[in-house]
Amino acid sequence: MAYRKIQGDQLFDGVKMFDQEDPRILIYQDSGEIEAILPPQEAGEGVQKVEGLLCPGFINTHCHLELSHMAGVIPEGTGMVEFLIQVMTRRDEGASDHLLAARLADQQMSEGGIVAVGDISNLISSLPIKAGSLLHYHTFVEVAGFVPSGAEARLGQARQVYKGMSMVLGAGQVNLVPHAPYSVSKPLFDALDVPGLTSIHNQESQAENVFYQTKEGDFLKLYNTLGLNLDFYTPYGKSSLQTWLPWMKQPHKLLLVHNVASAAEDIDFALGLAQERAQQLFWCLCPGANQYIQQTMPPLALFREKGCQITLGTDSLASNHQLSILSEMQLLQEHFPEVPLAEMLGWATRNGASALNLEHTYGRFAKGFQPGILLVSGLEGEKIRGNTQVKRLV
Ligand SMILES: [Zn+2]
Numbered sequence: 333m334a335y336r337k338i339q340g341d342q343l344f345d346g347v348k349m350f351d352q353e354d355p356r357i358l359i360y361q362d363s364g365e366i367e368a369i370l371p372p373q374e375a376g377e378g379v380q381k382v383e384g385l386l387c388p389g390f391i392n393t394h395c396h397l398e399l400s401h402m403a404g405v406i407p408e409g410t411g412m413v414e415f416l417i418q419v420m421t422r423r424d425e426g427a428s429d430h431l432l433a434a435r436l437a438d439q440q441m442s443e444g445g446i447v448a449v450g451d452i453s454n455l456i457s458s459l460p461i462k463a464g465s466l467l468h469y470h471t472f473v474e475v476a477g478f479v480p481s482g483a484e485a486r487l488g489q490a491r492q493v494y495k496g497m498s499m500v501l502g503a504g505q506v507n508l509v510p511h512a513p514y515s516v517s518k519p520l521f522d523a524l525d526v527p528g529l530t531s532i533h534n535q536e537s538q539a540e541n542v543f544y545q546t547k548e549g550d551f552l553k554l555y556n557t558l559g560l561n562l563d564f565y566t567p568y569g570k571s572s573l574q575t576w577l578p579w580m581k582q583p584h585k586l587l588l589v590h591n592v593a594s595a596a597e598d599i600d601f602a603l604g605l606a607q608e609r610a611q612q613l614f615w616c617l618c619p620g621a622n623q624y625i626q627q628t629m630p631p632l633a634l635f636r637e638k639g640c641q642i643t644l645g646t647d648s649l650a651s652n653h654q655l656s657i658l659s660e661m662q663l664l665q666e667h668f669p670e671v672p673l674a675e676m677l678g679w680a681t682r683n684g685a686s687a688l689n690l691e692h693t694y695g696r697f698a699k700g701f702q703p704g705i706l707l708v709s710g711l712e713g714e715k716i717r718g719n720t721q722v723k724r725l726v
Contacts, residue, residue: 335359335367337379338725340386340707345369346682346696349674358386358697358705364726366701382707387677388695389447389704389724390657391684393616394531394589394645397451397469398458401426401433402650408624412537413550415625417557419650434461437655441646442466444656445722447704450531450587450616450645450688456496463500470688471497472531475520476511478555480564483519504689507531513572514540514551521579529689530580531587531616535573537626538593544572573598577605587687589616589645592630599638614687615640617679619663620654621647632668642679643687658708662716673714 339357343350350356357375359367372379399419405426406418427433438461441449448468451458454476462469473494477486490508498506510516510524512533524530535541542549547567555562568575573594580586586606588594594615606613617630635642646655653659661676681703685695694703710720 334362336362337375338382338386338705339372339379340382340384342385343369343697344385344387344674344677344681346388346685346698346703347678349677360705360726364702364705366697366699366703368699369697384707384709385711386697386725387706387708388681388697388701389706390445390680390722391448391450391643391688391690391695392441392446392646392655392657393450393587393614393643393684393687394618394647395441395449395451395655396453396648396650397434397437397449397461398430398453398455399423399648399650400437401428401430402648403427403433406650409627411550411626413539413554415651416554420558430457431460433649434458437649438462438465438467441655442724444654444658445704445706445708445724446655446657447724448685448688448690448694450684452531453493453497456493459497459500462497468690468694469501469505470529470690471501471506472509473497473506474509474511475524476515477520478515478517478560478565480517480519483517483523486520487523510576512536512540513576514543514554516576518579521576525580525582527582527584529585529587530583531589532576534588534591535571535593535598536590541571541593544568544570544575571595571598574601577602581609583611585612585614585687585689587614587616587643590618590622590630591615591635592622592626592628594631594634596634596638599634599640603638603640612686613641614643614683616643616645616687617664618645618647618652618660619667620660621645621651623663624651624653629664629667632664632671636671636675641683641686643684644680658716658720658722662720665716673711673716 343356475490539550543551682695705726707723
């Protein structure tokens with residue numbers, strides 16, 4: 333069997349960074365399957381040297397491919413509730429060819445070194461792109477419906493999308509999941525409390541917590557616009573996460589997305605409950621979208637301090653200028669320069685793979701894995717700059 337051997341200035345294997353002081357050679361098959369990582373004295377001859385950092389392919393754990401045509405439709409800085417209203421009411425605006433827009437977005441992700449995506453679908457429309465993509469897609473078919481009596485009907489519609497997606501993509505690659513605490517009723521949460529993997533938009537704004545605590549604040553505007561009568565709803569007196577998480581007893585893995593308004597006590601509560609139930613929590617951060625929608629950043633220091641498993645997501649082109657994990661890391665570095673590059677790369681590779689049930693194939697340079705091999709060039713020390721580039725070698 334023919335092996336390729338390659339050495340960069342640095343190598344991140346998904347867990348650890350190796351540099352010039354303790355270099356490693358990556359040995360892999362033409363197929364991209366990893367054979368070994370060895371010190372130079374053990375690697376033999378025929379090593380190709382390249383400039384830059386070698387690392388496994390990036391995992392984008394939160395995207396909405398089907399919204400790609402909405403690039404640039406919603407202005408920046410609307411705030412969360414206004415953004416939601418605009419997404420719902422302007423979903424048909426933007427590029428007229430939705431499939432082409434999704435195809436270009438898929439290509440953009442591939443060219444930026446993304447190899448696998450956790451993608452939200454409300455419709456079946458993105459299926460042809462996913463089915464023909466170079467990327468691995470794990471599809472979360474989202475269910476929404478805040479009026480309890482509508483739960484069955486909403487579930488029925490989503491099951492149709494689930495059926496269509498899973499027939500083509502495989503049942504293990506698709507899950508039915510709740511959209512967000514402010515859009516999912518208790519009966520719907522109960523119906524979606526099943527074993528396996530789930531994903532939910534969580535604490536995207538403080539207004540979400542306020543609505544759960546007191547039935548006041550910005551979200552009333554959303555329900556008003558939707559013409560929704562809230563007589564059935566009694567506030568819980570607790571933050572959204574502390575309310576809904578106890579309802580989701582069965583999932584093995586929960587991917588919490590955004591977490592902009594998660595407080596220390598929310599994180600403690602969630603970690604404690606997850607430990608009791610042997611559930612794995614992943615905290616997906618989408619800083620580009622948080623900046624776009626509400627000029628804010630997630631409380632990263634808290635998540636790091638409490639040892640949360642962090643992953644990265646781009647969200648959609650309706651709320652971001654690009655679908656690039658490198659750009660998300662660059663933005664985080666601008667706001668949190670203290671975070672080591674290797675730690676961030678771990679979120680973008682190993683943690684992301686684990687969140688999507690891909691921990692045995694993606695996210696690490698380990699024997700038998702096929703994680704994609706990226707060459708990141710133009711770093712300035714640990715810093716990602718405007719001219720930093722990613723090239724997928726395999
Ligand atoms: Zn989203």
